[in-house]
Amino acid sequence: MSPADSVDQPIIRVEDFDLFYGGFQALLKVNMSIRPRQVTAIIGPSGCGKSTLLRSINRMNDLAGEVTTRGQIIIDKQPIYGKGINMVDLRKRVGMVFQRPNPFPLSIFENVAFGPRLHLGLSKTALREVVEKSLTGVGLWEEMKDRLYAPALSLTGEEQQRLCIARLIAVSPEVLLMDEPCSALDPIATDHIEELIRELKSQYTIVIVTHNMAQAARVSDETAYFYLGELIEMGQTEKIFTRPQKRATEDYITGRFG
């Protein structure tokens, strides 16, 4: 495959995907393609299924009790709702950043080292290198290198969210799922995290759920608009925000509804 190809080839394909919480259908026949090393934003009113879709991509929904699915999600040619799919491998490849920064009540170092300790039998020095690389990747290394053993919970909200991203990239995933990663942060911290997201997309495929339309416009290459569990429209962010094809999308992004 040539490099040009690989940008066009979607890395994630969602195919006729239905998801039910018990009797309630939260996703309806969703079809979408997500391109590698791009930022894809998922927008839509509260309760439309954005988090549900995101959590379907790393199968975190399996933890929510009575969940049934139909259809398929394919990551890099591998169907993840097939038999014999290894959940540990999947979640290593597809990592998740949560809405509230949620470091473990451990030191900064131990937080970043958590994933590598699970998956790679690293020596002490190799582990330190991974930690350094991960913290550098999120722009925390210079500040934190002298206090790696300080408790992670003593950091600011922004630093904690950066740390959570570092903890994630320490296991070298391909895809980063972010569920409203800035909603617990102030506007300046939000700017910084958005900056980081733009940097990260050179190496990772990023899917971000956001309530903030301006944020979707700023950080994403493609945007998907959901309503009541259905994908209404998806396309290049610029187009979605300037010339949406569907009336519903236009109403939502112009704030006439939502």
Next chain:
Amino acid sequence: MKLDARLTEKVVFFLLLLATLVIVVPVFLIAGLIVKNGFAALSWEFLTQSPRLGMRAGGIFPAIVGTMYLVFGTAVFALPAGIFAAVYLCEYAKESRLTRIIDVAIVNLAGVPSVVYGLFGLGLFVVFLKFGTSILSGSLTLAIMSLPVIVTASREALNSVPQSFREVSLALGATRWQTISRVVLPNALPGIITGAILAISRAAGETAPILFTVAAFYLPRLPQTLFDQCMALPYHLYVISTQVPNLKPHIQYGTTLVLILMILIMNLTAVFIRAHFRKKKQW
């Protein structure tokens, strides 16, 4: 007729104070009496010697050691069983009829009179499994008695670990067990240990469960193996209070004081652990 609100206030306050005093005063009276009379009996000899002259003289060393063995044995059996049961119920078992039945069983077990545990231990460990009256039988009986409390405390501790910790860990590719052993248990441990110490300290003071399963009336030498009988403070206290005529009362008070101090030390340890980790806990 309308009562003056200020008067009502005073009367209510007085009644509440009275109720509190009814609880507190006897505790202080008992403690004071025991300390006052027992303190005189405490001596190096009392703590380190075997009873002599039909338990009318000498010390209570074998009973102290016996109780320590039993506390240790109870912990060895009850801690793993209790923690693993709680982990299973909280982290693995889906809510179902079976788990609800188990819930009810645990609550009811906690209310079973201790003499029933004693008879159960006699039937199962002493007779059926042929462990005899031994430290093994006694520890197992006390362990079973402590289990409901340990399981309940452990479940509370596990449930208080934020769900988000589990999610993050799983999202990082940890297995269920890695999540439990690396994230959930370490964060729940202070709560588990606190509950377990309280449960075991209660067991340490019980007489009925050890009566038929381990306790020796009078055994001046120390037990050598798990299959030996041993003396124990609560039972020794019972014996010298009811079976030995013409005993100087300060020996009873002294024995009581030692038993209470041992339990107090365990409880204070639990309180200290709890306070220490509550201060450190930041979520």
